[in-house]
Amino acid sequence: MARGILLIYGIYLLCWQADGNENNKYDDYLLLRLYPRASKEIDVLNNLEKSIEDIEFLKRSRSFNDTTDILVPPNKVPLIRDLALENGIVFEVKENYGRSFEPVDRTPRRRILRGFDVFEYHSYAAMQEHLDILVKRHPELISLQTLGESYQRRRVRLVKISSNPKAGNPIIFIDAGIHAREWVAPAMAMYLVHRLVNDPEARRDLAGVDWYILPVVNPDGYEFTRASKVNRLWRKTRSKNTVYGCFGVDGNRNYGYKWAVSGVSKNPCDQETYAGPKPFSEPETQMVRNVMMEYGKRIKLYVSLHSYGQYLVYPWGYTGDFLPKEWQKLDSLARIVSNAVESAGGQPFRVMSAGKWYPAAGGSDDFAFGAIGVPYSYTMELTDGYEFLFPERLLHTVFPQYYEGFKAFAAQIRNEFPPTRHKKKISSVAH
Numbered sequence: 309m310a311r312g313i314l315l316i317y318g319i320y321l322l323c324w325q326a327d328g329n330e331n332n333k334y335d336d337y338l339l340l341r342l343y344p345r346a347s348k349e350i351d352v353l354n355n356l357e358k359s360i361e362d363i364e365f366l367k368r369s370r371s372f373n374d375t376t377d378i379l380v381p382p383n384k385v386p387l388i389r390d391l392a393l394e395n396g397i398v399f400e401v402k403e404n405y406g407r408s409f410e411p412v413d414r415t416p417r418r419r420i421l422r423g424f425d426v427f428e429y430h431s432y433a434a435m436q437e438h439l440d441i442l443v444k445r446h447p448e449l450i451s452l453q454t455l456g457e458s459y460q461r462r463r464v465r466l467v468k469i470s471s472n473p474k475a476g477n478p479i480i481f482i483d484a485g486i487h488a489r490e491w492v493a494p495a496m497a498m499y500l501v502h503r504l505v506n507d508p509e510a511r512r513d514l515a516g517v518d519w520y521i522l523p524v525v526n527p528d529g530y531e532f533t534r535a536s537k538v539n540r541l542w543r544k545t546r547s548k549n550t551v552y553g554c555f556g557v558d559g560n561r562n563y564g565y566k567w568a569v570s571g572v573s574k575n576p577c578d579q580e581t582y583a584g585p586k587p588f589s590e591p592e593t594q595m596v597r598n599v600m601m602e603y604g605k606r607i608k609l610y611v612s613l614h615s616y617g618q619y620l621v622y623p624w625g626y627t628g629d630f631l632p633k634e635w636q637k638l639d640s641l642a643r644i645v646s647n648a649v650e651s652a653g654g655q656p657f658r659v660m661s662a663g664k665w666y667p668a669a670g671g672s673d674d675f676a677f678g679a680i681g682v683p684y685s686y687t688m689e690l691t692d693g694y695e696f697l698f699p700e701r702l703l704h705t706v707f708p709q710y711y712e713g714f715k716a717f718a719a720q721i722r723n724e725f726p727p728t729r730h731k732k733k734i735s736s737v738a739h
């Protein structure tokens with residue numbers, strides 16, 4: 309008993325030390341929000357990282373009415389300010405950026421006692437525990453499929469929600485959290501699961517479609533961002549490159565369709581967009597690929613949840629030179645979804661092809677669309693205005709708004725794609 313107490317105390321002390329000694333390098337960093345108004349100005353900003361070290365891109369402009377957000381150490385601010393002035397780019401500055409990071413609640417016990425609140429950010433373990441509880445409560449609706457393990461051996465499971473699993477319904481496949489720091493994305497995925505399973509009215513949204521949801525593609529990275537404030541803005545996986553001794557691959561540059569042809573870094577020590585040593589080098593992207601290959605043609609809609617910027621973008625991501633021939637269908641469904649979110653009081657999405665302003669290859673949406681043949685494939689950048697630090701207290705406002713968008717997605721899939729079993733029945737009757 310005494311030993312047990314000592315052990316708990318020891319762990320507590322460790323956590324406290326990790327916190328107390330924490331020197332968050334971002335505390336003094338400045339957030340520069342730049343407003344490019346011409347494509348030449350966007351080009352200037354996209355080339356910044358080549359000439360100035362130690363700056364970190366949080367978001368690149370995808371259009372003129374959108375900002376480029378960069379984190380800058382204090383000593384680099386004059387350089388960027390001069391460059392912005394030289395090119396006539398308007399900008400604003402937010403000081404001491406790291407001080408605005410919300411502290412991570414490291415007391416999961418307390419949270420477990422009062423249940424799982426879908427409007428909070430949770431640990432990976434708490435999410436998994438909650439999924440197990442949902443399966444026990446609603447075995448007729450929800451099941452879990454183990455896909456494998458992350459690099460650090462966390463078990464990854466796919467949530468399947470269906471009111472009629474034998475019907476051969478078209479599948480809506482949603483993943484989230486390939487990028488570690490985008491906390492609002494896994495939280496949204498968990499909210500979707502919650503609504504579809506617990507809300508009696510959501511039975512309508514289950515009619516004729518099956519929902520497959522993977523709430524956290526990159527659990528290692530996610531837990532890393534929760535471990536300390538210094539890690540809060542980590543993006544990549546946590547695999548170790550043995551040659552360079554650096555960590556992580558950008559999972560959304562790692563998919564094997566037109567891999568690494570544009571918008572990637574070949575440097576394993578790059579913080580942001582390292583594409584990996586080869587396509588699908590990461591167990592995390594392999595697991596998503598395997599889901600897509602296993603269910604193949606039944607998947608009619610794929611949505612990868614990210615943050616931030618309030619964008620809903622579609623292929624191609626790897627090039628801005630041309631669009632897929634079906635782009636009008638992709639575009640019009642995205643606008644229907646955006647309107648649904650807006651009607652619910654939310655902010656409309658900016659809808660466009662992903663590669664229009666900065667082409668980036670190896671994304672999951674291109675792979676789903678180009679390699680698997682999923683007819684509707686999107687990347688959804690949730691929220692705007694708080695960068696990657698979307699406040700917990702606002703989740704209850706935006707999640708129900710986004711849910712209306714997913715209802716619109718489901719309506720389209722249900723109307724356009726009848727269940728395969730059903731179709732077979734009809735044809736056998738006809739003959």
Ligand SMILES: [Zn+2]
Pocket residue numbers: 487490560614615
């Ligand atoms: Zn992302």
